[in-house]
Amino acid sequence: HFVEIIATNQREAASAIDGAIGHNTELELEEHFTDSNAYTDTAFAIFHLLGFKFQPRIRDIGSMQLFSIKPISEYKKLQNLLTRTVRTKDIQEYYEEIKQIVYSIQTGKTTAKVILNRLGSYARKNKVVQALNELGKIEKTIFLLEYAIDEDLRRRITRMLNRGELINDLARELFSGQHGKFMERDIEKQLQSASALNIIINAISLWNTVYLQKAYDHYVKEQPKIEKYMPYTSPIIWNHINLLGEYKIDLLSKPNKLRGLNTENYLD
Template sequence: MPFHVKVINATVRDATYVLDGLLYHESDLQIQEHYTDTSGYTEQVFAMCHLLGFKFAPRMRDLPDKKLYTFESTSSDEVLSPLLGGKINVKLISESWDEILRLASSIRTGTVTASLMLRKLASYPRQNRLALALRELGRIERTLFTLEWLQSPELRRRATAGLNKGEAKHTLKRAVFFNRLGEVRDRSYEDQFYRASGLNLVVAAIVLWNTVYLEKAVDYLKQQGVDIPEEYLQHLSPLGWEHINLTGDYVWNLKQASGFDNLRPLRVKENRYR
């Protein structure tokens, strides 16, 4: 379900804001692994995710064109030479290590936002030693990730499943946001943020509704003697909306809120071919 929303400029790459969602979501989630598509990664994001304790697993469309980096120089006649892109500048990382740790600590504590610092570092990468050091550290992490990606079918399946969940959530959001053909036409940042937050709230309500009734449906089937292995439940998705009327007005009246002990009865369809 959605746990973070941020209004960004459409011309800025998604990777700039990846860490904002992981660090500043203000929820009880303990995020360990994060998946993105090609636009969601840079070598600096790889470096910062490693420093901040997140496993970063992007699905890179241009992976065959990416080079691997080593700590030692290699000759051109080696078998792996077409895959190698160069040597890691360990000296630069070592000399800038204190600055790297200060940057990671500042981002972790919220002294500065991750998106602000990544945007500043990306604006002049060749003139700033910290930006260059982060790039070198990110190349190490990207090389290790690439090798794991090539050798681990489980990682590829897990990342694909995670991205598919994200795309299913986006599809639900597009279905909910039918007003004005799904376009945000508010001019001020505050109004845009309120509209995006309201959309997140509606989607979260649908996910919660579906999750509660999926649990009730599973319990009912188990009471009827149907064997449902627990490992099958992870493949159920609460992102469907065919049974929900999305048209009309969304009114937030907390005085009419009902608890989970007052739910609608399940609509049970008899099996005619029993």
């Protein structure tokens, strides 16, 4: 699972890209959902070239600019929505350089955070950066049109981000010391705290997943209708977990079987 410490005034776009690449699991990601703080035109371009579908929830989406490849005059019904045409010649001219940047991120030779920080420092003068942003404008426009037309897409983005908020809520409950704030100045210590917090979140999620599966297997034969509720079930729940005190974990003596289910609260 990807963990990174970023400043509060920093956009999350670079971290979102690095997280999609460096999640260190066997999962093959196809989509990446974020909120507005992780959205930039550059992020749209890089996610596209990396093979991911970038699905951000953008605030004030009605005020977003749309761009076209063909002359705006050809889109009579959309002329009021289109800002300008994309400079495709810039993309074609610097496409090899763009691919080299994305390849460096994909292979781990550098991170999106390092690249975007460097490019951002002289974005107005750098033609490669400008071409990358032009490519991002194409992908952003496609996404905005899909978002406006497809109600299911809007619901799915909201649902996925709500799941992410659940994880944030659990993190706040677990990280009760210092009101959930990293007080260490040393970045390594901050990263250690964040990583430890992440391990606990993953442990709770794994525990719940195992027992949710056991509960499902127990009830589904007698109540097949519960299957339709599974898409709305999440392993990120913690009311049944004692978040205070100490836990002693002995990795050498693993339990031979799962605990029995509490079937007293059986649902009709």
